[in-house]
Amino acid sequence: MNETITADAAAARPRADGAEQGATSRQASAIEMQGLHKRFGRDTVALDGVDLTIEAGEFFTLLGPSGCGKTTLLRILAGLEDADDGRLAIGGRDITEVPPHRRSVNTVFQSYALFPHLSVRENLAFGLKMRGMAAAGRHAKVDEIADFIKLGDLVDRRVDQLSGGQRQRIALARALVCEPDVLLLDEPLSALDAGLRSQLQVELLRVQKRLGMTFVFVTHDQQEAMVMSDRIAVLNGGVIQQVGPPRAVYEHPVNAFVARFMGHDNLYSVTGRQGSRLATALGELIIAEAGEGELLLIRPETLDLLPGEVAGNNHLPAVVAERLYRGSHAEYRLEVGDTTLQATLNNRGRHLPEVGDRVTVTVAPHDLVTLSE
């Protein structure tokens, strides 16, 4: 399953082969994790056997609710936490036992962690200085990265004069200037307001594409994960639930947890099946690929509403219980017998049924997916 999706991703993704030979470009490195375990104290299991391969030059996202282990996994990659068991290799080199200051890995921290006793320029040069680069070389490198990230005159300010968004960019530049094999980002945008956040999402994505560097990104926001990532790993309870490109994870979640986490509510138990016919609380539905799963997922945007009662396959009679008009689209809560169903309709100038209207819900067989609990 993992392999097929990896292959898909490699085919689908515009490869960074032609990555600019810019300031900070460097051979990207793949990451291999095998059987990583981590416990805190006696009882808290943070990671329960993680096997994962992250391709070179990938924008890879670890997605999950708080406490799912995603941050622990990132910290193990950084070397800030030691795994209790398992192996970790970057670029083919085993670094399980290598301390953080000897790993060619840098982190953008959630709190940015800029050194308050240093100027912005000194913050940017810190990693280079610790690696023993001479002052002249550091200065040139810092100017180069400041140009690349478009920091402008921020370089000559004091840290306490910076806004949140500026700090975020300085933190990114501070990590990138070291030209690491892998860049780790720990919810770097979560402290910013919505507008700035989406602006920086785009900026971050562009930087990654231009550098062709391997990025590992941690977030709990599935929208953000889908916008940014080449591939996503969804974690829960220290176990990877699913790995794949955003479309695969969103449209073909492997289990109820992933489906719910990706925002799906229309999940129905399959009470009986006969070939491609499934019996559910909604009624009988025909599915293109029957699968083994005991749950049926119906994505709201795949539904269509016809006025009045129309008979046919995959035609369900329903009553509009609620309508949320959102301009570009409208969200419906429908009552089909005793069960409810969410539907989203694009606003393409057509008739939008009102609350109380009797309608018929239709869905194409190839839009239906079954999955296991």
Added chain:
Amino acid sequence: MRKRTLKRGLTAFWWATLAFLYLPLAVVVLFSFNAANSAASFTGVSLRWYYQLMGNEAILSAFANSLVLAITSSVIALVIGCLIGYGMYRHRHRKLGWLIVLIYLPIVLPDIVFGISEMAFFVQIHRLTGLLQPGLGTMIIAHVTFQIPFVALIIYSRFVGLDPTLFEAAKDLYASPFKRVVHFMLPTIKPALISAFFLSFTLSVDDFVISFFTAGPESATLPIYIWGAIKKGVSPEINAIATLMIGAVAIAAIMSLLFSRRRHA
């Protein structure tokens, strides 16, 4: 109306209290310039007591002792206290109650109990082993003991005020353990180090009781010398030394004011 009367009364009380606080010091300064050999009457301005100081071997050596004691003890306390402060921070999630008790002990113990305990102990150790001969060495030990807690608490609170991910950022940016100390920790806590050193220094210069009980015959500090002189009978010369010490404090006060102004600017 009543509010304004209250405010006026308080203002008067404030100035009266200031007079109360500075009167004894002012008298000392005034009489240090007194031409007469009397504390009761001021007969004219003269610098004779200051000239007398210059030639007084005992005072000069007491001054040197005070300085050596304050600087040496502050440096030692800074090193030891810094380590404890950092250890307390780094291991703050452990149960360190015993350490807190140990650290507060020198602060809450009455000076006199502190002083005689050490004196009695040092005397007996000296009788048994020949070590710890009363003198500057024993005084330094005693001063370091009461300075450590203050240094530790200042350093600890500085660390607690930091973003803990800064430590990780330093590791992440290729700083080895040694470089983390030199390039991250020490520069970050520099203001705390400076104020810890000056507090230690002030505590040392300010102390009389503990010095008095742990001193040897050759190691009198300025306060001990003054104490002895007072006990022998008030001499106007004491006013002159005391005035010099008050002057040093005044300079320190002005400097601290300027320092805090600059930091706020």
Added chain:
Amino acid sequence: MAYNGVMPSARSRAMVREARHLLFTVAPGAIWIVIFLVLPGAYLMGVAFMTNGPYGLPEMPLSLASFERLAGFGFLGWSPGNLYTLLRSLWQTAVSTGLVVLVAYPIAYYITTCREKWRPIMLLLVVVPSWTNQVIRTFGWMNLLAPGTPLSGLAEGLGLIAPNMGLYPSNFAVTLGLVYNFLPFMVLPLYAAFEKLDTAQVEAAQDLFASPVRAFWHAVFPQTLPGLLAGIVLVAIPAFGMYVIPELLGGGKGMMLGNLVATQFSGGANWPLGAAGAILMLIATFIGLFAMRRIGKRLGGGEEVVI
């Protein structure tokens, strides 16, 4: 899927590393305090239960003789001298602490009513005298209170003291010296309390209660209580153990417990008796600390009195 392995070696290595770090950072200071304060303190306690030797040094066998002497039982039967000293210490501590509160409370309040830019300077003015050595400050009072000075003359004129006696040495001079010495220790915590004062509560109280006295008592005073208690701890404990001020300003009739103890280790030379006095002082100190903590917890709301 659940992971049930034994404690892995990476983890135990990290624990060893952390333990070594704790030892390396904390041990030097902890050992220093144990050797140079805890051991001497323990030795002193032991001394209190030994017999006084011919040169004032402690000897075996163990006895309670020094406590009996401390209570006043000597070769010549019972005498109240030591008891008076103890009572005087308590009395001086109580009176001077009370006076310090009476002076410091309005001063701390006054500073908070002044403009913000003046406040640090005003606090500095209150604190600076305490930066000079205690001996020098006390010496200043000796100059001021000696026979023939204007202050003594005034007191004589008012008939408060006998002619040519001067205001020092006396118990009054000791009280004055204590108040002078400890005033800043009370102003600082009270100032901190006043600065945090919730003015909305005071205004509400002025609305609810007719008299300003009741408004103060119900809205202002409880809010300053934690600061007040902290100040009392900072003043009363060192005042009870004071040595310099009674020694210089008090004369023979102004002796406090600190002087009684110190004398046994210098001139008088009876170490066990002095050690017994020190134990008494320690007990008083810890009772004081404990009582203030208890009262502070009960009255101070969430805020604990921190020393």
